[in-house]
Amino acid sequence: MPENIVIIGAGQAGQQAVQSLRSEGFKGAITMVGDEDYPPYQRPPLSKAYLLGSFERPRLFLKPDSFYAEAGCELLLSTSAKAIHRADRTVELTDGRLLAYDKLLLATGARVRKLKCPGADLPGIHYLKTIADVDGLQAVFQAGKRIAIVGGGYIGLEVAAVGAKRGLDVTVFEAMDRLMARAVSPQLSAFYAAEHEKAGVKLKLNTGVEGFEGGAKVERIKAGGQTYEADIVLVGIGVIPCQELAEAAGLACTDGIVVDQNARTSDPHIWSAGDCTRHTGREGQEIRLECVQNAIDQAKHAALSMTGKPKTYSEVPWFWSDQYDLKLQIAGLARPTDRLVQRGEPASRKFAVFHLRDGVVAAVEAVNAAPEYLVGKKMIAEGKRVAAETLADTAIPMKQMG
Numbered sequence: 001m002p003e004n005i006v007i008i009g010a011g012q013a014g015q016q017a018v019q020s021l022r023s024e025g026f027k028g029a030i031t032m033v034g035d036e037d038y039p040p041y042q043r044p045p046l047s048k049a050y051l052l053g054s055f056e057r058p059r060l061f062l063k064p065d066s067f068y069a070e071a072g073c074e075l076l077l078s079t080s081a082k083a084i085h086r087a088d089r090t091v092e093l094t095d096g097r098l099l100a101y102d103k104l105l106l107a108t109g110a111r112v113r114k115l116k117c118p119g120a121d122l123p124g125i126h127y128l129k130t131i132a133d134v135d136g137l138q139a140v141f142q143a144g145k146r147i148a149i150v151g152g153g154y155i156g157l158e159v160a161a162v163g164a165k166r167g168l169d170v171t172v173f174e175a176m177d178r179l180m181a182r183a184v185s186p187q188l189s190a191f192y193a194a195e196h197e198k199a200g201v202k203l204k205l206n207t208g209v210e211g212f213e214g215g216a217k218v219e220r221i222k223a224g225g226q227t228y229e230a231d232i233v234l235v236g237i238g239v240i241p242c243q244e245l246a247e248a249a250g251l252a253c254t255d256g257i258v259v260d261q262n263a264r265t266s267d268p269h270i271w272s273a274g275d276c277t278r279h280t281g282r283e284g285q286e287i288r289l290e291c292v293q294n295a296i297d298q299a300k301h302a303a304l305s306m307t308g309k310p311k312t313y314s315e316v317p318w319f320w321s322d323q324y325d326l327k328l329q330i331a332g333l334a335r336p337t338d339r340l341v342q343r344g345e346p347a348s349r350k351f352a353v354f355h356l357r358d359g360v361v362a363a364v365e366a367v368n369a370a371p372e373y374l375v376g377k378k379m380i381a382e383g384k385r386v387a388a389e390t391l392a393d394t395a396i397p398m399k400q401m402g
């Protein structure tokens with residue numbers, strides 16, 4: 001009998017798994033269960049071009065509808081998985097159906113972290129994760145409106161950039177002392193702070209949010225001991241892995257579903273990929289990555305393992321963010337103790353910051369600097385040793401270093 005694979009979660013990782021299972025020659029049945037109303041779509045444009053209005057909705061979808069039929073994948077949308085019964089290898093859906101599986105992939109992603117302060121439930125406070133969320137925000141996202149953005153991370157800053165471009169009055173509240181503090185070097189934080197201020201965005205750093213006030217909807221935000229008027233609030237303070245199903249089924253979970261280098265969980269019949277997972281990274285550290293790269297690569301590795309061709313997952317993580325006309329591309333994982341080497345001048349709006357660890361390139365942050373990013377990523381993968389002076393010398397082309 002051909003095997004039967006069930007995928008829970010119809011997102012970036014789920015879609016990739018369908019594609020990779022078929023390209024690896026899997027001939028059995030595939031069923032993918034997704035609790036949203038849409039087939040798998042890409043989320044990155046939601047806070048960028050789609051919110052700006054320069055990206056049409058059909059382009060969000062990762063594949064045309066025909067892909068799933070042609071791939072022989074039964075797509076159960078608007079359907080939630082409620083429980084995994086490992087002993088009899090079934091998945092219970094909220095509508096009462098039971099799906100039998102030989103192999104199961106958990107690709108449940110992550111959900112937004114919600115604020116828990118007074119007034120946090122007032123209408124007019126938005127989060128940004130789904131098409132439905134961005135449609136809700138879009139309805140009120142109008143020139144002249146005052147938007148308070150809670151969180152100076154990628155999502156908050158991308159929305160700030162779109163807001164400034166569309167003529168909203170934007171204020172960003174960030175509890176830490178710099179923007180994107182968990183993700184980028186102080187040089188990058190300072191550069192992006194200056195760019196946002198130049199665009200008219202007001203930045204309130206070291207300013208934790210204490211609560212919201214209003215009547216029928218939010219009208220004021222209280223932060224750093226002060227009160228600010230606001231018509232719209234957008235909260236972007238991170239995500240929490242969707243691991244409840246796995247946890248209830250007794251799978252190992254530690255801030256993410258724990259998987260090995262083949263994307264396999266603590267149950268040999270169950271794999272997991274994407275934002276919901278925690279794995280051991282290339283440098284031996286336990287990590288949970290929230291990016292398209294990890295969703296795609298882990299799903300590919302899960303498919304390889306499910307089809308009996310396991311391959312160790314050790315890809316270099318990469319990420320990007322679009323703010324104004326600035327393309328930020330990051331590869332590798334930085335550490336606070338890395339030696340930072342700047343290449344190019346921030347004033348030119350085209351530069352990079354390399355992270356050297358024991359003389360080896362460990363990470364690169366590139367702003368409008370594709371060669372630095374591409375060669376840097378290759379150097380990270382190869383563990384390339386390079387002198388700081390060489391890296392910093394813009395007279396030496398990147399391709400000579402790769």
Ligand SMILES: Cc1cc2nc3c(=O)[nH]c(=O)nc-3n(C[C@H](O)[C@H](O)[C@H](O)COP(=O)(O)OP(=O)(O)OC[C@H]3O[C@@H](n4cnc5c(N)ncnc54)[C@H](O)[C@@H]3O)c2cc1C
Nearest residue numbers: 009011012013035043044081108109274275290291292295
């Ligand atoms: C606004 C925004 C901007 C982003 N920008 C970038 C970017 O620029 N670059 C980048 O690399 N990454 C970006 N990301 C992150 C990236 O989109 C995610 O890392 C990626 O989508 C993860 O894929 P996934 O398959 O793990 O999860 P998802 O794509 O989130 O898919 C998981 C799906 O599973 C569903 N699900 C959960 N539980 C169940 C259940 N019990 N039953 C059925 N279905 C269930 C969820 O509803 C969801 O549809 C962005 C994310 C957002 C929200």
